[in-house]
Each structure stands twice: as C-alpha cells, then as structure tokens.
Amino acid sequence: MNKHEKMHAVLKEKFGFDDFRPGQAEIISALLENKNALGMLPTGGGKSLIYQMMGYLRPGTVVIVTPLLSLMQDQVSRFNYMGEKSVIALSSLMDAQEKYSVLHHLNNYRFVLISPEMLNQEAVLKAFANININTFVIDEAHTILSWGPDFRPDYLDLPLIHEQLGFPPLLLLTATATKAMQADLMQRFNVPMEQWYVYAQSVDRPNIYLHNEVLDTNADKDDRLTTLVKQIPGAGIVYVSSRKLANTLAEQLKQTTGRHVAAYHGGLDNVARYRLQQQFMQNDLDVIVATSAFGMGIDKDDIRFIIHYHLSQDLASYMQEIGRAGRDNQAALAVLLYVPGDERIQYHLLDASLPTDTMLAQYMDKQIDAASIGVERARLIDYYIAKHLGLEQMQSLFKERRIVRSQALQSMVNYARQPEDLRNYLLQYFDDAPTSLDFESVGPAAFNLNVVGLPAQLAAKNSLPAQHWPDILKQLFK
DNA sequence: CGAGAGTACTATAAAGTACTCTCGGTGCATTATT
Numbered sequence: 145m146n147k148h149e150k151m152h153a154v155l156k157e158k159f160g161f162d163d164f165r166p167g168q169a170e171i172i173s174a175l176l177e178n179k180n181a182l183g184m185l186p187t188g189g190g191k192s193l194i195y196q197m198m199g200y201l202r203p204g205t206v207v208i209v210t211p212l213l214s215l216m217q218d219q220v221s222r223f224n225y226m227g228e229k230s231v232i233a234l235s236s237l238m239d240a241q242e243k244y245s246v247l248h249h250l251n252n253y254r255f256v257l258i259s260p261e262m263l264n265q266e267a268v269l270k271a272f273a274n275i276n277i278n279t280f281v282i283d284e285a286h287t288i289l290s291w292g293p294d295f296r297p298d299y300l301d302l303p304l305i306h307e308q309l310g311f312p313p314l315l316l317l318t319a320t321a322t323k324a325m326q327a328d329l330m331q332r333f334n335v336p337m338e339q340w341y342v343y344a345q346s347v348d349r350p351n352i353y354l355h356n357e358v359l360d361t362n363a364d365k366d367d368r369l370t371t372l373v374k375q376i377p378g379a380g381i382v383y384v385s386s387r388k389l390a391n392t393l394a395e396q397l398k399q400t401t402g403r404h405v406a407a408y409h410g411g412l413d414n415v416a417r418y419r420l421q422q423q424f425m426q427n428d429l430d431v432i433v434a435t436s437a438f439g440m441g442i443d444k445d446d447i448r449f450i451i452h453y454h455l456s457q458d459l460a461s462y463m464q465e466i467g468r469a470g471r472d473n474q475a476a477l478a479v480l481l482y483v484p485g486d487e488r489i490q491y492h493l494l495d496a497s498l499p500t501d502t503m504l505a506q507y508m509d510k511q512i513d514a515a516s517i518g519v520e521r522a523r524l525i526d527y528y529i530a531k532h533l534g535l536e537q538m539q540s541l542f543k544e545r546r547i548v549r550s551q552a553l554q555s556m557v558n559y560a561r562q563p564e565d566l567r568n569y570l571l572q573y574f575d576d577a578p579t580s581l582d583f584e585s586v587g588p589a590a591f592n593l594n595v596v597g598l599p600a601q602l603a604a605k606n607s608l609p610a611q612h613w614p615d616i617l618k619q620l621f622k
Numbered sequence: 623c624g625a626g627a628g629t630a631c632t633a634t635a636a637a638g639t640a641c642t643c644t645c646g647g648t649g650c651a652t653t654a655t656t
Contacts, residue, residue: 211648211649211650212649213649213650235650235651236650236651236652259649259651260650261649261650261651262650262651265651287648290648291648291649295648295649296648296649298650362625385646385647386645386646387646387647409647410647410648410649435647435648436647437647437649440648457647457648461648488624488625489623489624489625489646490647491623492624492646493646493647494647495623496646496647497647497648
C-alpha cells in the first residue's frame with residue numbers, strides 16, 4: 145500500500161470519510177515526508193483531523209499544544225467519542241500523583257494535549273524529551289505572536305521547547321494569519337526554511353456579508369444594536385471591550401428585544417461559562433454579548449451574525465471573531481458599529497498591559513513590589529528577567545511592542561472607517577488574492593432570504609437580484 | 623483617554639453645574655491561607 149492508499153484507508157476506517165477536505169491530504173503528506181508544516185485553514189476546515197490522522201499513520205505520541213483547558217477537554221471528548229482511549233490532557237486540573245504517573249508513562253499515549261505553560265516546566269519537558277514524538281502540534285499557532293510578548297510569555301518559548309525536544313516534526317495550525325505573520329511564525333523556529341511546507345487557504349469567507357457603520361453617538365449605536373438584534377433571526381454574538389458593558393448590554397437587549405440574551409466574559413466562573421456555551425450551542429440562548437473571552441473553540445456552525453459594538457484589538461482578531469459566523473456556509477452578517485473615539489478603550493488596554501519605563505526601573509530596583517505594579521505585569525517582567533534581559537532591553541522591547549500593537553490597532557480603525565469595498569480591504573491586509581467574489585456577486589440562490597432567515601417582511605423580496613442586497617440591508621438597518 | 627457614577631455645592635428650593643473618582647481584555651499554573 146503506498147502512502148496515499150494508506151492515508152485514504154485510515155481516513156475511511158477511523159473517520160468514516162471518503163475524501164479529504166482542502167489542505168488536509170497535502171499537509172499530512174508533507175508531514176509524512178518529514179517536513180514541518182504550517183497549515184492555515186478556516187475555522188471548521190478540519191484542522192484537528194490532520195493531527196488525529198498522524199496518530200494512526202506512524203508510531204509515536206502526537207503532542208498537541210493547546211491554549212485553553214476547555215479546548216483540551218473538548219478534544220479529549222471528541223477522541224473518546226470516536227473510540228480513541230489512548231489520549232490525555234495534561235493540565236493543572238490533574239492532581240500531582242496522577243500527573244507523575246502520566247509523565248512516567250507518556251509513551252503509552254497516542255495523543256497528549258498540553259498547555260505551553262505546563263510543557264515549559266523542567267520535569268515535564270524532560271519527560272517529553274525521552275519519548276518518540278510523532279508530531280509536535282501547535283494549535284491556534286497565531287497565539288505565539290498575539291499572546292507571547294505580553295500576555296502568556298511561555299508561548300515565546302515554544303521554539304526553544306521544540307529544540308529541546310530534539311526537533312520533532314512540527315505542525316503549526318491557525319485560521320488567521322497575514323503573510324507577514326506566517327513568515328514570522330516560521331522564522332521563530334530553528335528549522336531551515338526549505339524544510340517547511342505551507343498550506344495557506346484564503347481567509348476569505350464569501351458567505352459572510354461585511355457591513356460597517358459610523359455613528360455619531362453611543363445612543364445612536366445602542367439604537368442600532370437593538371434594531372439589529374431584534375430583526376436578524378438566528379444565533380449571534382455581540383462583541384464589546386468591557387465586562388461591565390457586556391453585562392449591561394445583555395440586560396438591555398433582553399428587555400428591548402425579548403430575545404434570549406446573556407453576557408459572557410472572563411469574570412465568570414468556569415461553571416457559568418460552560419453553561420452559557422452549552423445553552424448557546426443548543427439554541428436556548430440566541431445572542432451572547434461577549435468580550436474577547438468568547439470564541440475559541442465555539443463549535444457552532446449556524447451562527448448568523450456577529451456585531452461589533454467595539455473594535456477588536458486588530459484585524460487578525462476581527463477576522464477570528466467574524467469567522468465564527470456562517471460555518472454552515474449559509475449567508476451570515478458581520479456588522480461593525482463604530483463611533484469615532486471607540487479606539488480609545490483599546491489604546492488604553494494595550495497601554496495598561498505593558499509596564500511603563502518607570503515601573504520597570506523601580507520594580508527591577510526592588511523599590512516597589514509586584515502588587516503595586518500589578519501581578520500580571522510583574523510576572524511578565526519576571527519572565528524577561530529570567531531570560532537575562534536588562535532594564536534597557538526590556539524598555540525597548542515594550543516600547544517596540546506598543547508601537548506594533550498601536551499600528552495593528554490603527555489598521556482596525558482605518559477599516560472601521562471604510563464605507564465599502566470591505567472585503568478587498570481585508571484581503572489586501574492579509575496579502576490574500578483580491579477577489580471580486582462578494583455577497584453581491586455570489587448570486588441570489590446562495591443568499592435566499594429563507595435560507596438566511598432574515599425577517600419575514602423581507603421574504604417577499606426573495607427574488608430580487610443579489611446586487612440589491614445593500615439596499616435591503618439599509619432598509620433593515622433603519 | 624474618557625465615560626459614567628458619585629459628591630459637593632448653591633442657598634427660597636430644586637435641579638443643574640462642576641468637580642473627583644473609578645474603571646476599562648485575553649489564561650495558564652501555583653501557593654499559602656481561612
């Protein structure tokens with residue numbers, strides 16, 4: 145049996161599929177040729193099947209680095225559902241004894257899920273260095289760039305960890321990365337460029353209609369939001385940048401629209417978060433008003449609309465967030481509501497997450513303690529101290545980071561001010577091939593109103609040519 | 623930076639003004655206490 149016959153046999157036997165989805169076979173094939181791979185596939189594009197397949201195509205343990213404990217749990221459940229028992233999530237939820245036992249029998253597992261923080265512990269890393277690693281997978285690999293420098297620094301150590309594990313075959317997976325981000329990711333790993341295989345699908349999601357609106361005041365924005373949530377049927381997410389506002393808006397929308405609305409943010413305990421996700425999945429909730437905490441791992445394919453009440457921190461995040469809509473390939477809406485000045489909250493958040501020069505100097509001089517500069521900031525500084533960075537190096541590092549993030553935010557603001565041609569703007573930002581394919585040009589059938597589930601009073605206009613869509617939406621938005 | 627809540631002031635009293643204060647995202651892991 146040659147390589148491709150074997151791949152198809154495993155696909156059929158373990159997953160029950162006859163054909164691969166775009167990119168899957170190419171990436172698996174490259175990994176089997178001992179290349180390292182970067183796979184950029186849209187959310188729901190079947191990324192996890194790639195590393196699942198690898199577990200059955202060659203010996204050794206597939207190690208999957210995952211950013212969230214909840215994602216690990218989901219994966220374990222999914223593995224168990226398909227009858228795979230040789231899988232474990234190694235996390236802080238495990239007690240010390242159990243952890244010890246797992247680390248001493250790592251070879252027994254076909255799949256191990258782990259966070260970068262856990263993997264970066266000395267004893268843990270040693271245990272992994274002693275086993276045969278089938279593939280070293282980094283899921284949501286863009287987090288190396290977005291979270292590494294100022295939020296979860298252990299992400300920055302993944303290239304070093306990869307080296308300490310003896311350069312096992314590497315697989316980076318993400319749904320959203322510009323060309324520059326892809327290059328940045330690959331260059332961080334100590335691997336010759338010719339050993340990389342890149343499969344990057346377009347970030348374009350033609351079934352998601354993009355619409356931006358600039359409003360004068362917050363009151364106008366509230367009105368708009370209410371109208372939209374009232375009128376667009378189906379499940380949706382409203383993104384905001386503050387927990388408090390998420391609570392307030394959820395309450396308001398519940399009363400003004402009569403729909404089932406709830407708030408979701410990092411301030412909720414795990415039980416509440418889990419419950420909300422389940423209710424949303426089962427359509428017991430229509431709309432979630434959320435901060436950026438909501439999204440990763442939300443595996444609901446019929447989300448019809450994403451409304452941004454605030455800006456995302458950059459366009460990559462924005463793409464991630466709107467990309468959660470319309471995974472069933474039915475038409476969906478992404479609406480960005482912008483009041484000039486909205487960016488200030490994002491500027492503040494990025495500013496507040498990084499230590500100032502004085503803070504840095506005083507903390508390193510031990511003139512102030514962790515509590516007075518904030519424990520999060522202190523941990524970040526401690527990380528860089530452990531890497532033997534001096535004061536000035538850190539100051540310039542954070543300065544650079546401020547600049548990079550400000551520029552990324554500025555692109556988000558520029559986008560928010562665009563009245564039209566949004567798709568091409570985004571695609572150009574991602575260095576994607578510009579396309580004429582748009583909501584308007586896909587043809588009416590794809591966006592049949594009944595399929596979209598838009599309001600009944602518009603259903604009569606079902607037969608309108610699709611070019612009239614913007615007008616219809618304008619009316620809807622009045 | 624600025625929105626929104628809270629407070630003080632004015633002085634027929636009430637409601638308006640001006641001021642101060644507080645708060646604003648994403649999560650891993652771990653430790654020492656009630």
